[in-house]
Amino acid sequence: MVPSPSCWACSSSSPCRDRQFGALALGAYLLPEATIRWNEGVHAVRQLVVTLTFLAVPALVLLGIAVFIPSSFLSLVFTAKLSSAAPAFAYLVVAMIFLCISVLLTNYLFGVG
DSSP states (O other), rough: OOHHHHHHHHHHHHHHHHHOOOHHHHHHHHHHHHHHHHTTTSSOHHHHHHHHHHHHHHHHHHHHHHHHHHHHHHHHHGGGGGGGHHHHHHHHHHOOOOOOOOHHHHHHHHHOO
């Protein structure tokens, strides 16, 4: 049985979705911190940088995996049949990184008002 293209997309997007959930969880920390700091008359840039750092470390590891060993990683996590999605893996990781950054910046701007 040959896997469908939707299986390929699913196999390459599953590792990337964790970053998005992480951005949502970290945004739950950032939003009240930004609101509290803004009401005190200062910015919460330090909290924003810490939150982006917490997100950047695993994102860069996943980007390194997606660039250097995508087929091996997808074969290890999923099956060898689904490793044909490896060429799209790096693009998807980069797109999810930008999506995570935009979620965090949106949460920061919500807190600032």
